[in-house]
Amino acid sequence: MIQITINRNSSGFIQSFKISGHAFFANRGKDIVCAGVSAISVGAINAVHELTGITPDIEHDESGLLSCTIPDGLSGEVNGKIQLLLEGMIVSLKTIEETYGQNIKITFKKQEVE
Template identity: 75%
Template sequence: MIEITVTRNKSEMIQSFAISGHAFFAERGNDIVCAGVSAVSVGAINAVHSLTGVTPEIEQESGLLRCIIPEHLPDHTQEKVQLLLEGMVVSLQTIEEQYGQHIKITFKK
């Protein structure tokens, strides 16, 4: 199962997210759940960097992706970053609705 943890601060802004595990929906190379989660999460990170100039701290290894947003961003930049990350969360929740036995999203503060 893919486990996703989205960590929010006291203001409900996304500080970080971590994605670990494997969906085991299908064989490697044909797993649409893994492919969808990877495309959405990596796409969000790339969008944050490309559209806001913010470079998140990234840790990536087999079966793990961790992304930490820098603290103390200017308000207008933080708003853009948050919009992109909230879009990612909506997309991941859509995948979870359809393939819930293969993906679980948890929110923590």
């Protein structure tokens, strides 16, 4: 199962997300759940970089791990753009979860104190 954790700060802004595991929907190279999650998440990271000029802290490996952390201290305008892009990513991932819930699980965590 693909596990997705979305971490929000105490203000509700997305601070980071982590994706790990495998969907096991189909054989490697034919897994539409894995391909969809990968396309959405990597596309969101690329959009953040391209449209805001901000490069998130990214960790990625062949085991299926993708971790993305948004830097601190951004202006309100830039952070607003990043939040909109990442909220769009979440909407798309939730759409996959609705159909393929046995292969993907999204968890939301909120930091209580900053």
